[in-house]
Amino acid sequence: MFSESLRDFRRLGFRHVLLQVLNFASVIASGLMMWKGLGLITNTESPIVVVLSGSMEPAFYRGDLLFLTNPASEQYKTGDITIYRTGDRNGPDIPIVHRVIETHDMPLCAPESFAFTKPTRRQPKLPAQCTDKVPRQLMLTKGDNNYADDLELYRGLDWLERKHIVGKVKGFLPYIGYVTIAMNDFPQLKYALLGGLGLLALIQRE
Amino acid sequence: MDSQILEARIDFHGQSLMEKITKGSLVLITVVAFLAGFVTQSMQYTFAVFGGASAMLALVVLPPWPMYNSHPPTWLPAIVEPGLVVEKTGISK
């Protein structure tokens, strides 16, 4: 079977190999295009994510696929399940899927310190003009399966803000993402799969 | 010879028959599976029906049963002309 393929390969020649490489490249390019297009529509950098931890069990398990949106004109609400990253000041920057349990919406154009101003003091002045379209929002999140809120995960931040959030969970598809987890846990599998696919693409006659 | 058994070839009529059976029954299975789950309000039924029926369908459709090999093609005898070289695997000029 294999020797037959090898013979075909030799017979079809260099142009055929080039054509297959081109086909392969176009498949990858269209995949990337769809991914980026979806990201543009939903306004998130990654519209589809795979759950990697068990902190939202029993809602989401490892390997579940989540579809995200991040509408620019909409405020986050308590109960929304968000994916956030707090920057990579120390340690790896892993996106976290947790639920919003507190929101504090400040008046439009208010600076960050606004929310902390003690009620006994005079009301702080709002800047005369600013470019904000939606009010600033301070948030606190918590994993359904965790006992405490996420303050410890914010790496020194007191509150989560919109700029840290990748998107909120809109739709859900179970188990499908487990393939990527398996590939992360066993890198050999990834190389075997990639190599096999590449070889098939080159050899196949169609 | 080994690869022949492994490849389990079927003839042209068999291929068309197999395709018709596969498409028709999978559509039917999907509809029945949905209704079964919807009526009982249990998703377990849906996937039990879908999985079970698909496994049975695979048994019907995948092995080279005699009914898929009942119309063996009759090829014309090979004509040997000068300038045309006939190989075992195919024809090349």
Next chain:
Amino acid sequence: MHTLLSRVNNASAFMSSCMMTLLAAIAISSFFLGSQPTGEVGISPVKVFAAKGRRHYSGKQDAAFVNFNVTADLAPLFHWNTKQLFVSLEAEYTNMHGVQNTVVIWDKIIRRKQDAQLHIEGGKNKYAFREVSTSFKDVSPASYALKYNLMPYVGVLQYGEIARTSDDVPFPEAQAKVAS
């Protein structure tokens, strides 16, 4: 199609298309199933104590303690595509600077239809209820709402409100310090 491998390939490709259609049909069907649940929320007078602040805040920060009664029938939300319900009791109020706050003070995950009847009397807030500006002085009375988030086995997450307090509940003056 003539070899076993190509038949497996062909049949499994069509099968996965059917599977996707089935999942999509299930996801769409859940929009037509389920109906509005009913319930009631009652809040006893709220107590406010001066307590220790959140991690980075030096000094004191008021903490509110809420006692509540909740009765709700969530069975209408359970259908074949309901994996779990996340029920939460939220306080909504505006402080004197115009900051709008929504704080979850209690939540519960319900996974079975048998557990869908909620009867909670004298419930206490599960999470610390604090005001960002450290004091509940002069903030507007709060409205308390019981909300749900339906998480499906497959498809779109749905949100809704079950019940809300008819009258807003004011915050009293802070009482003497308690250790927390």
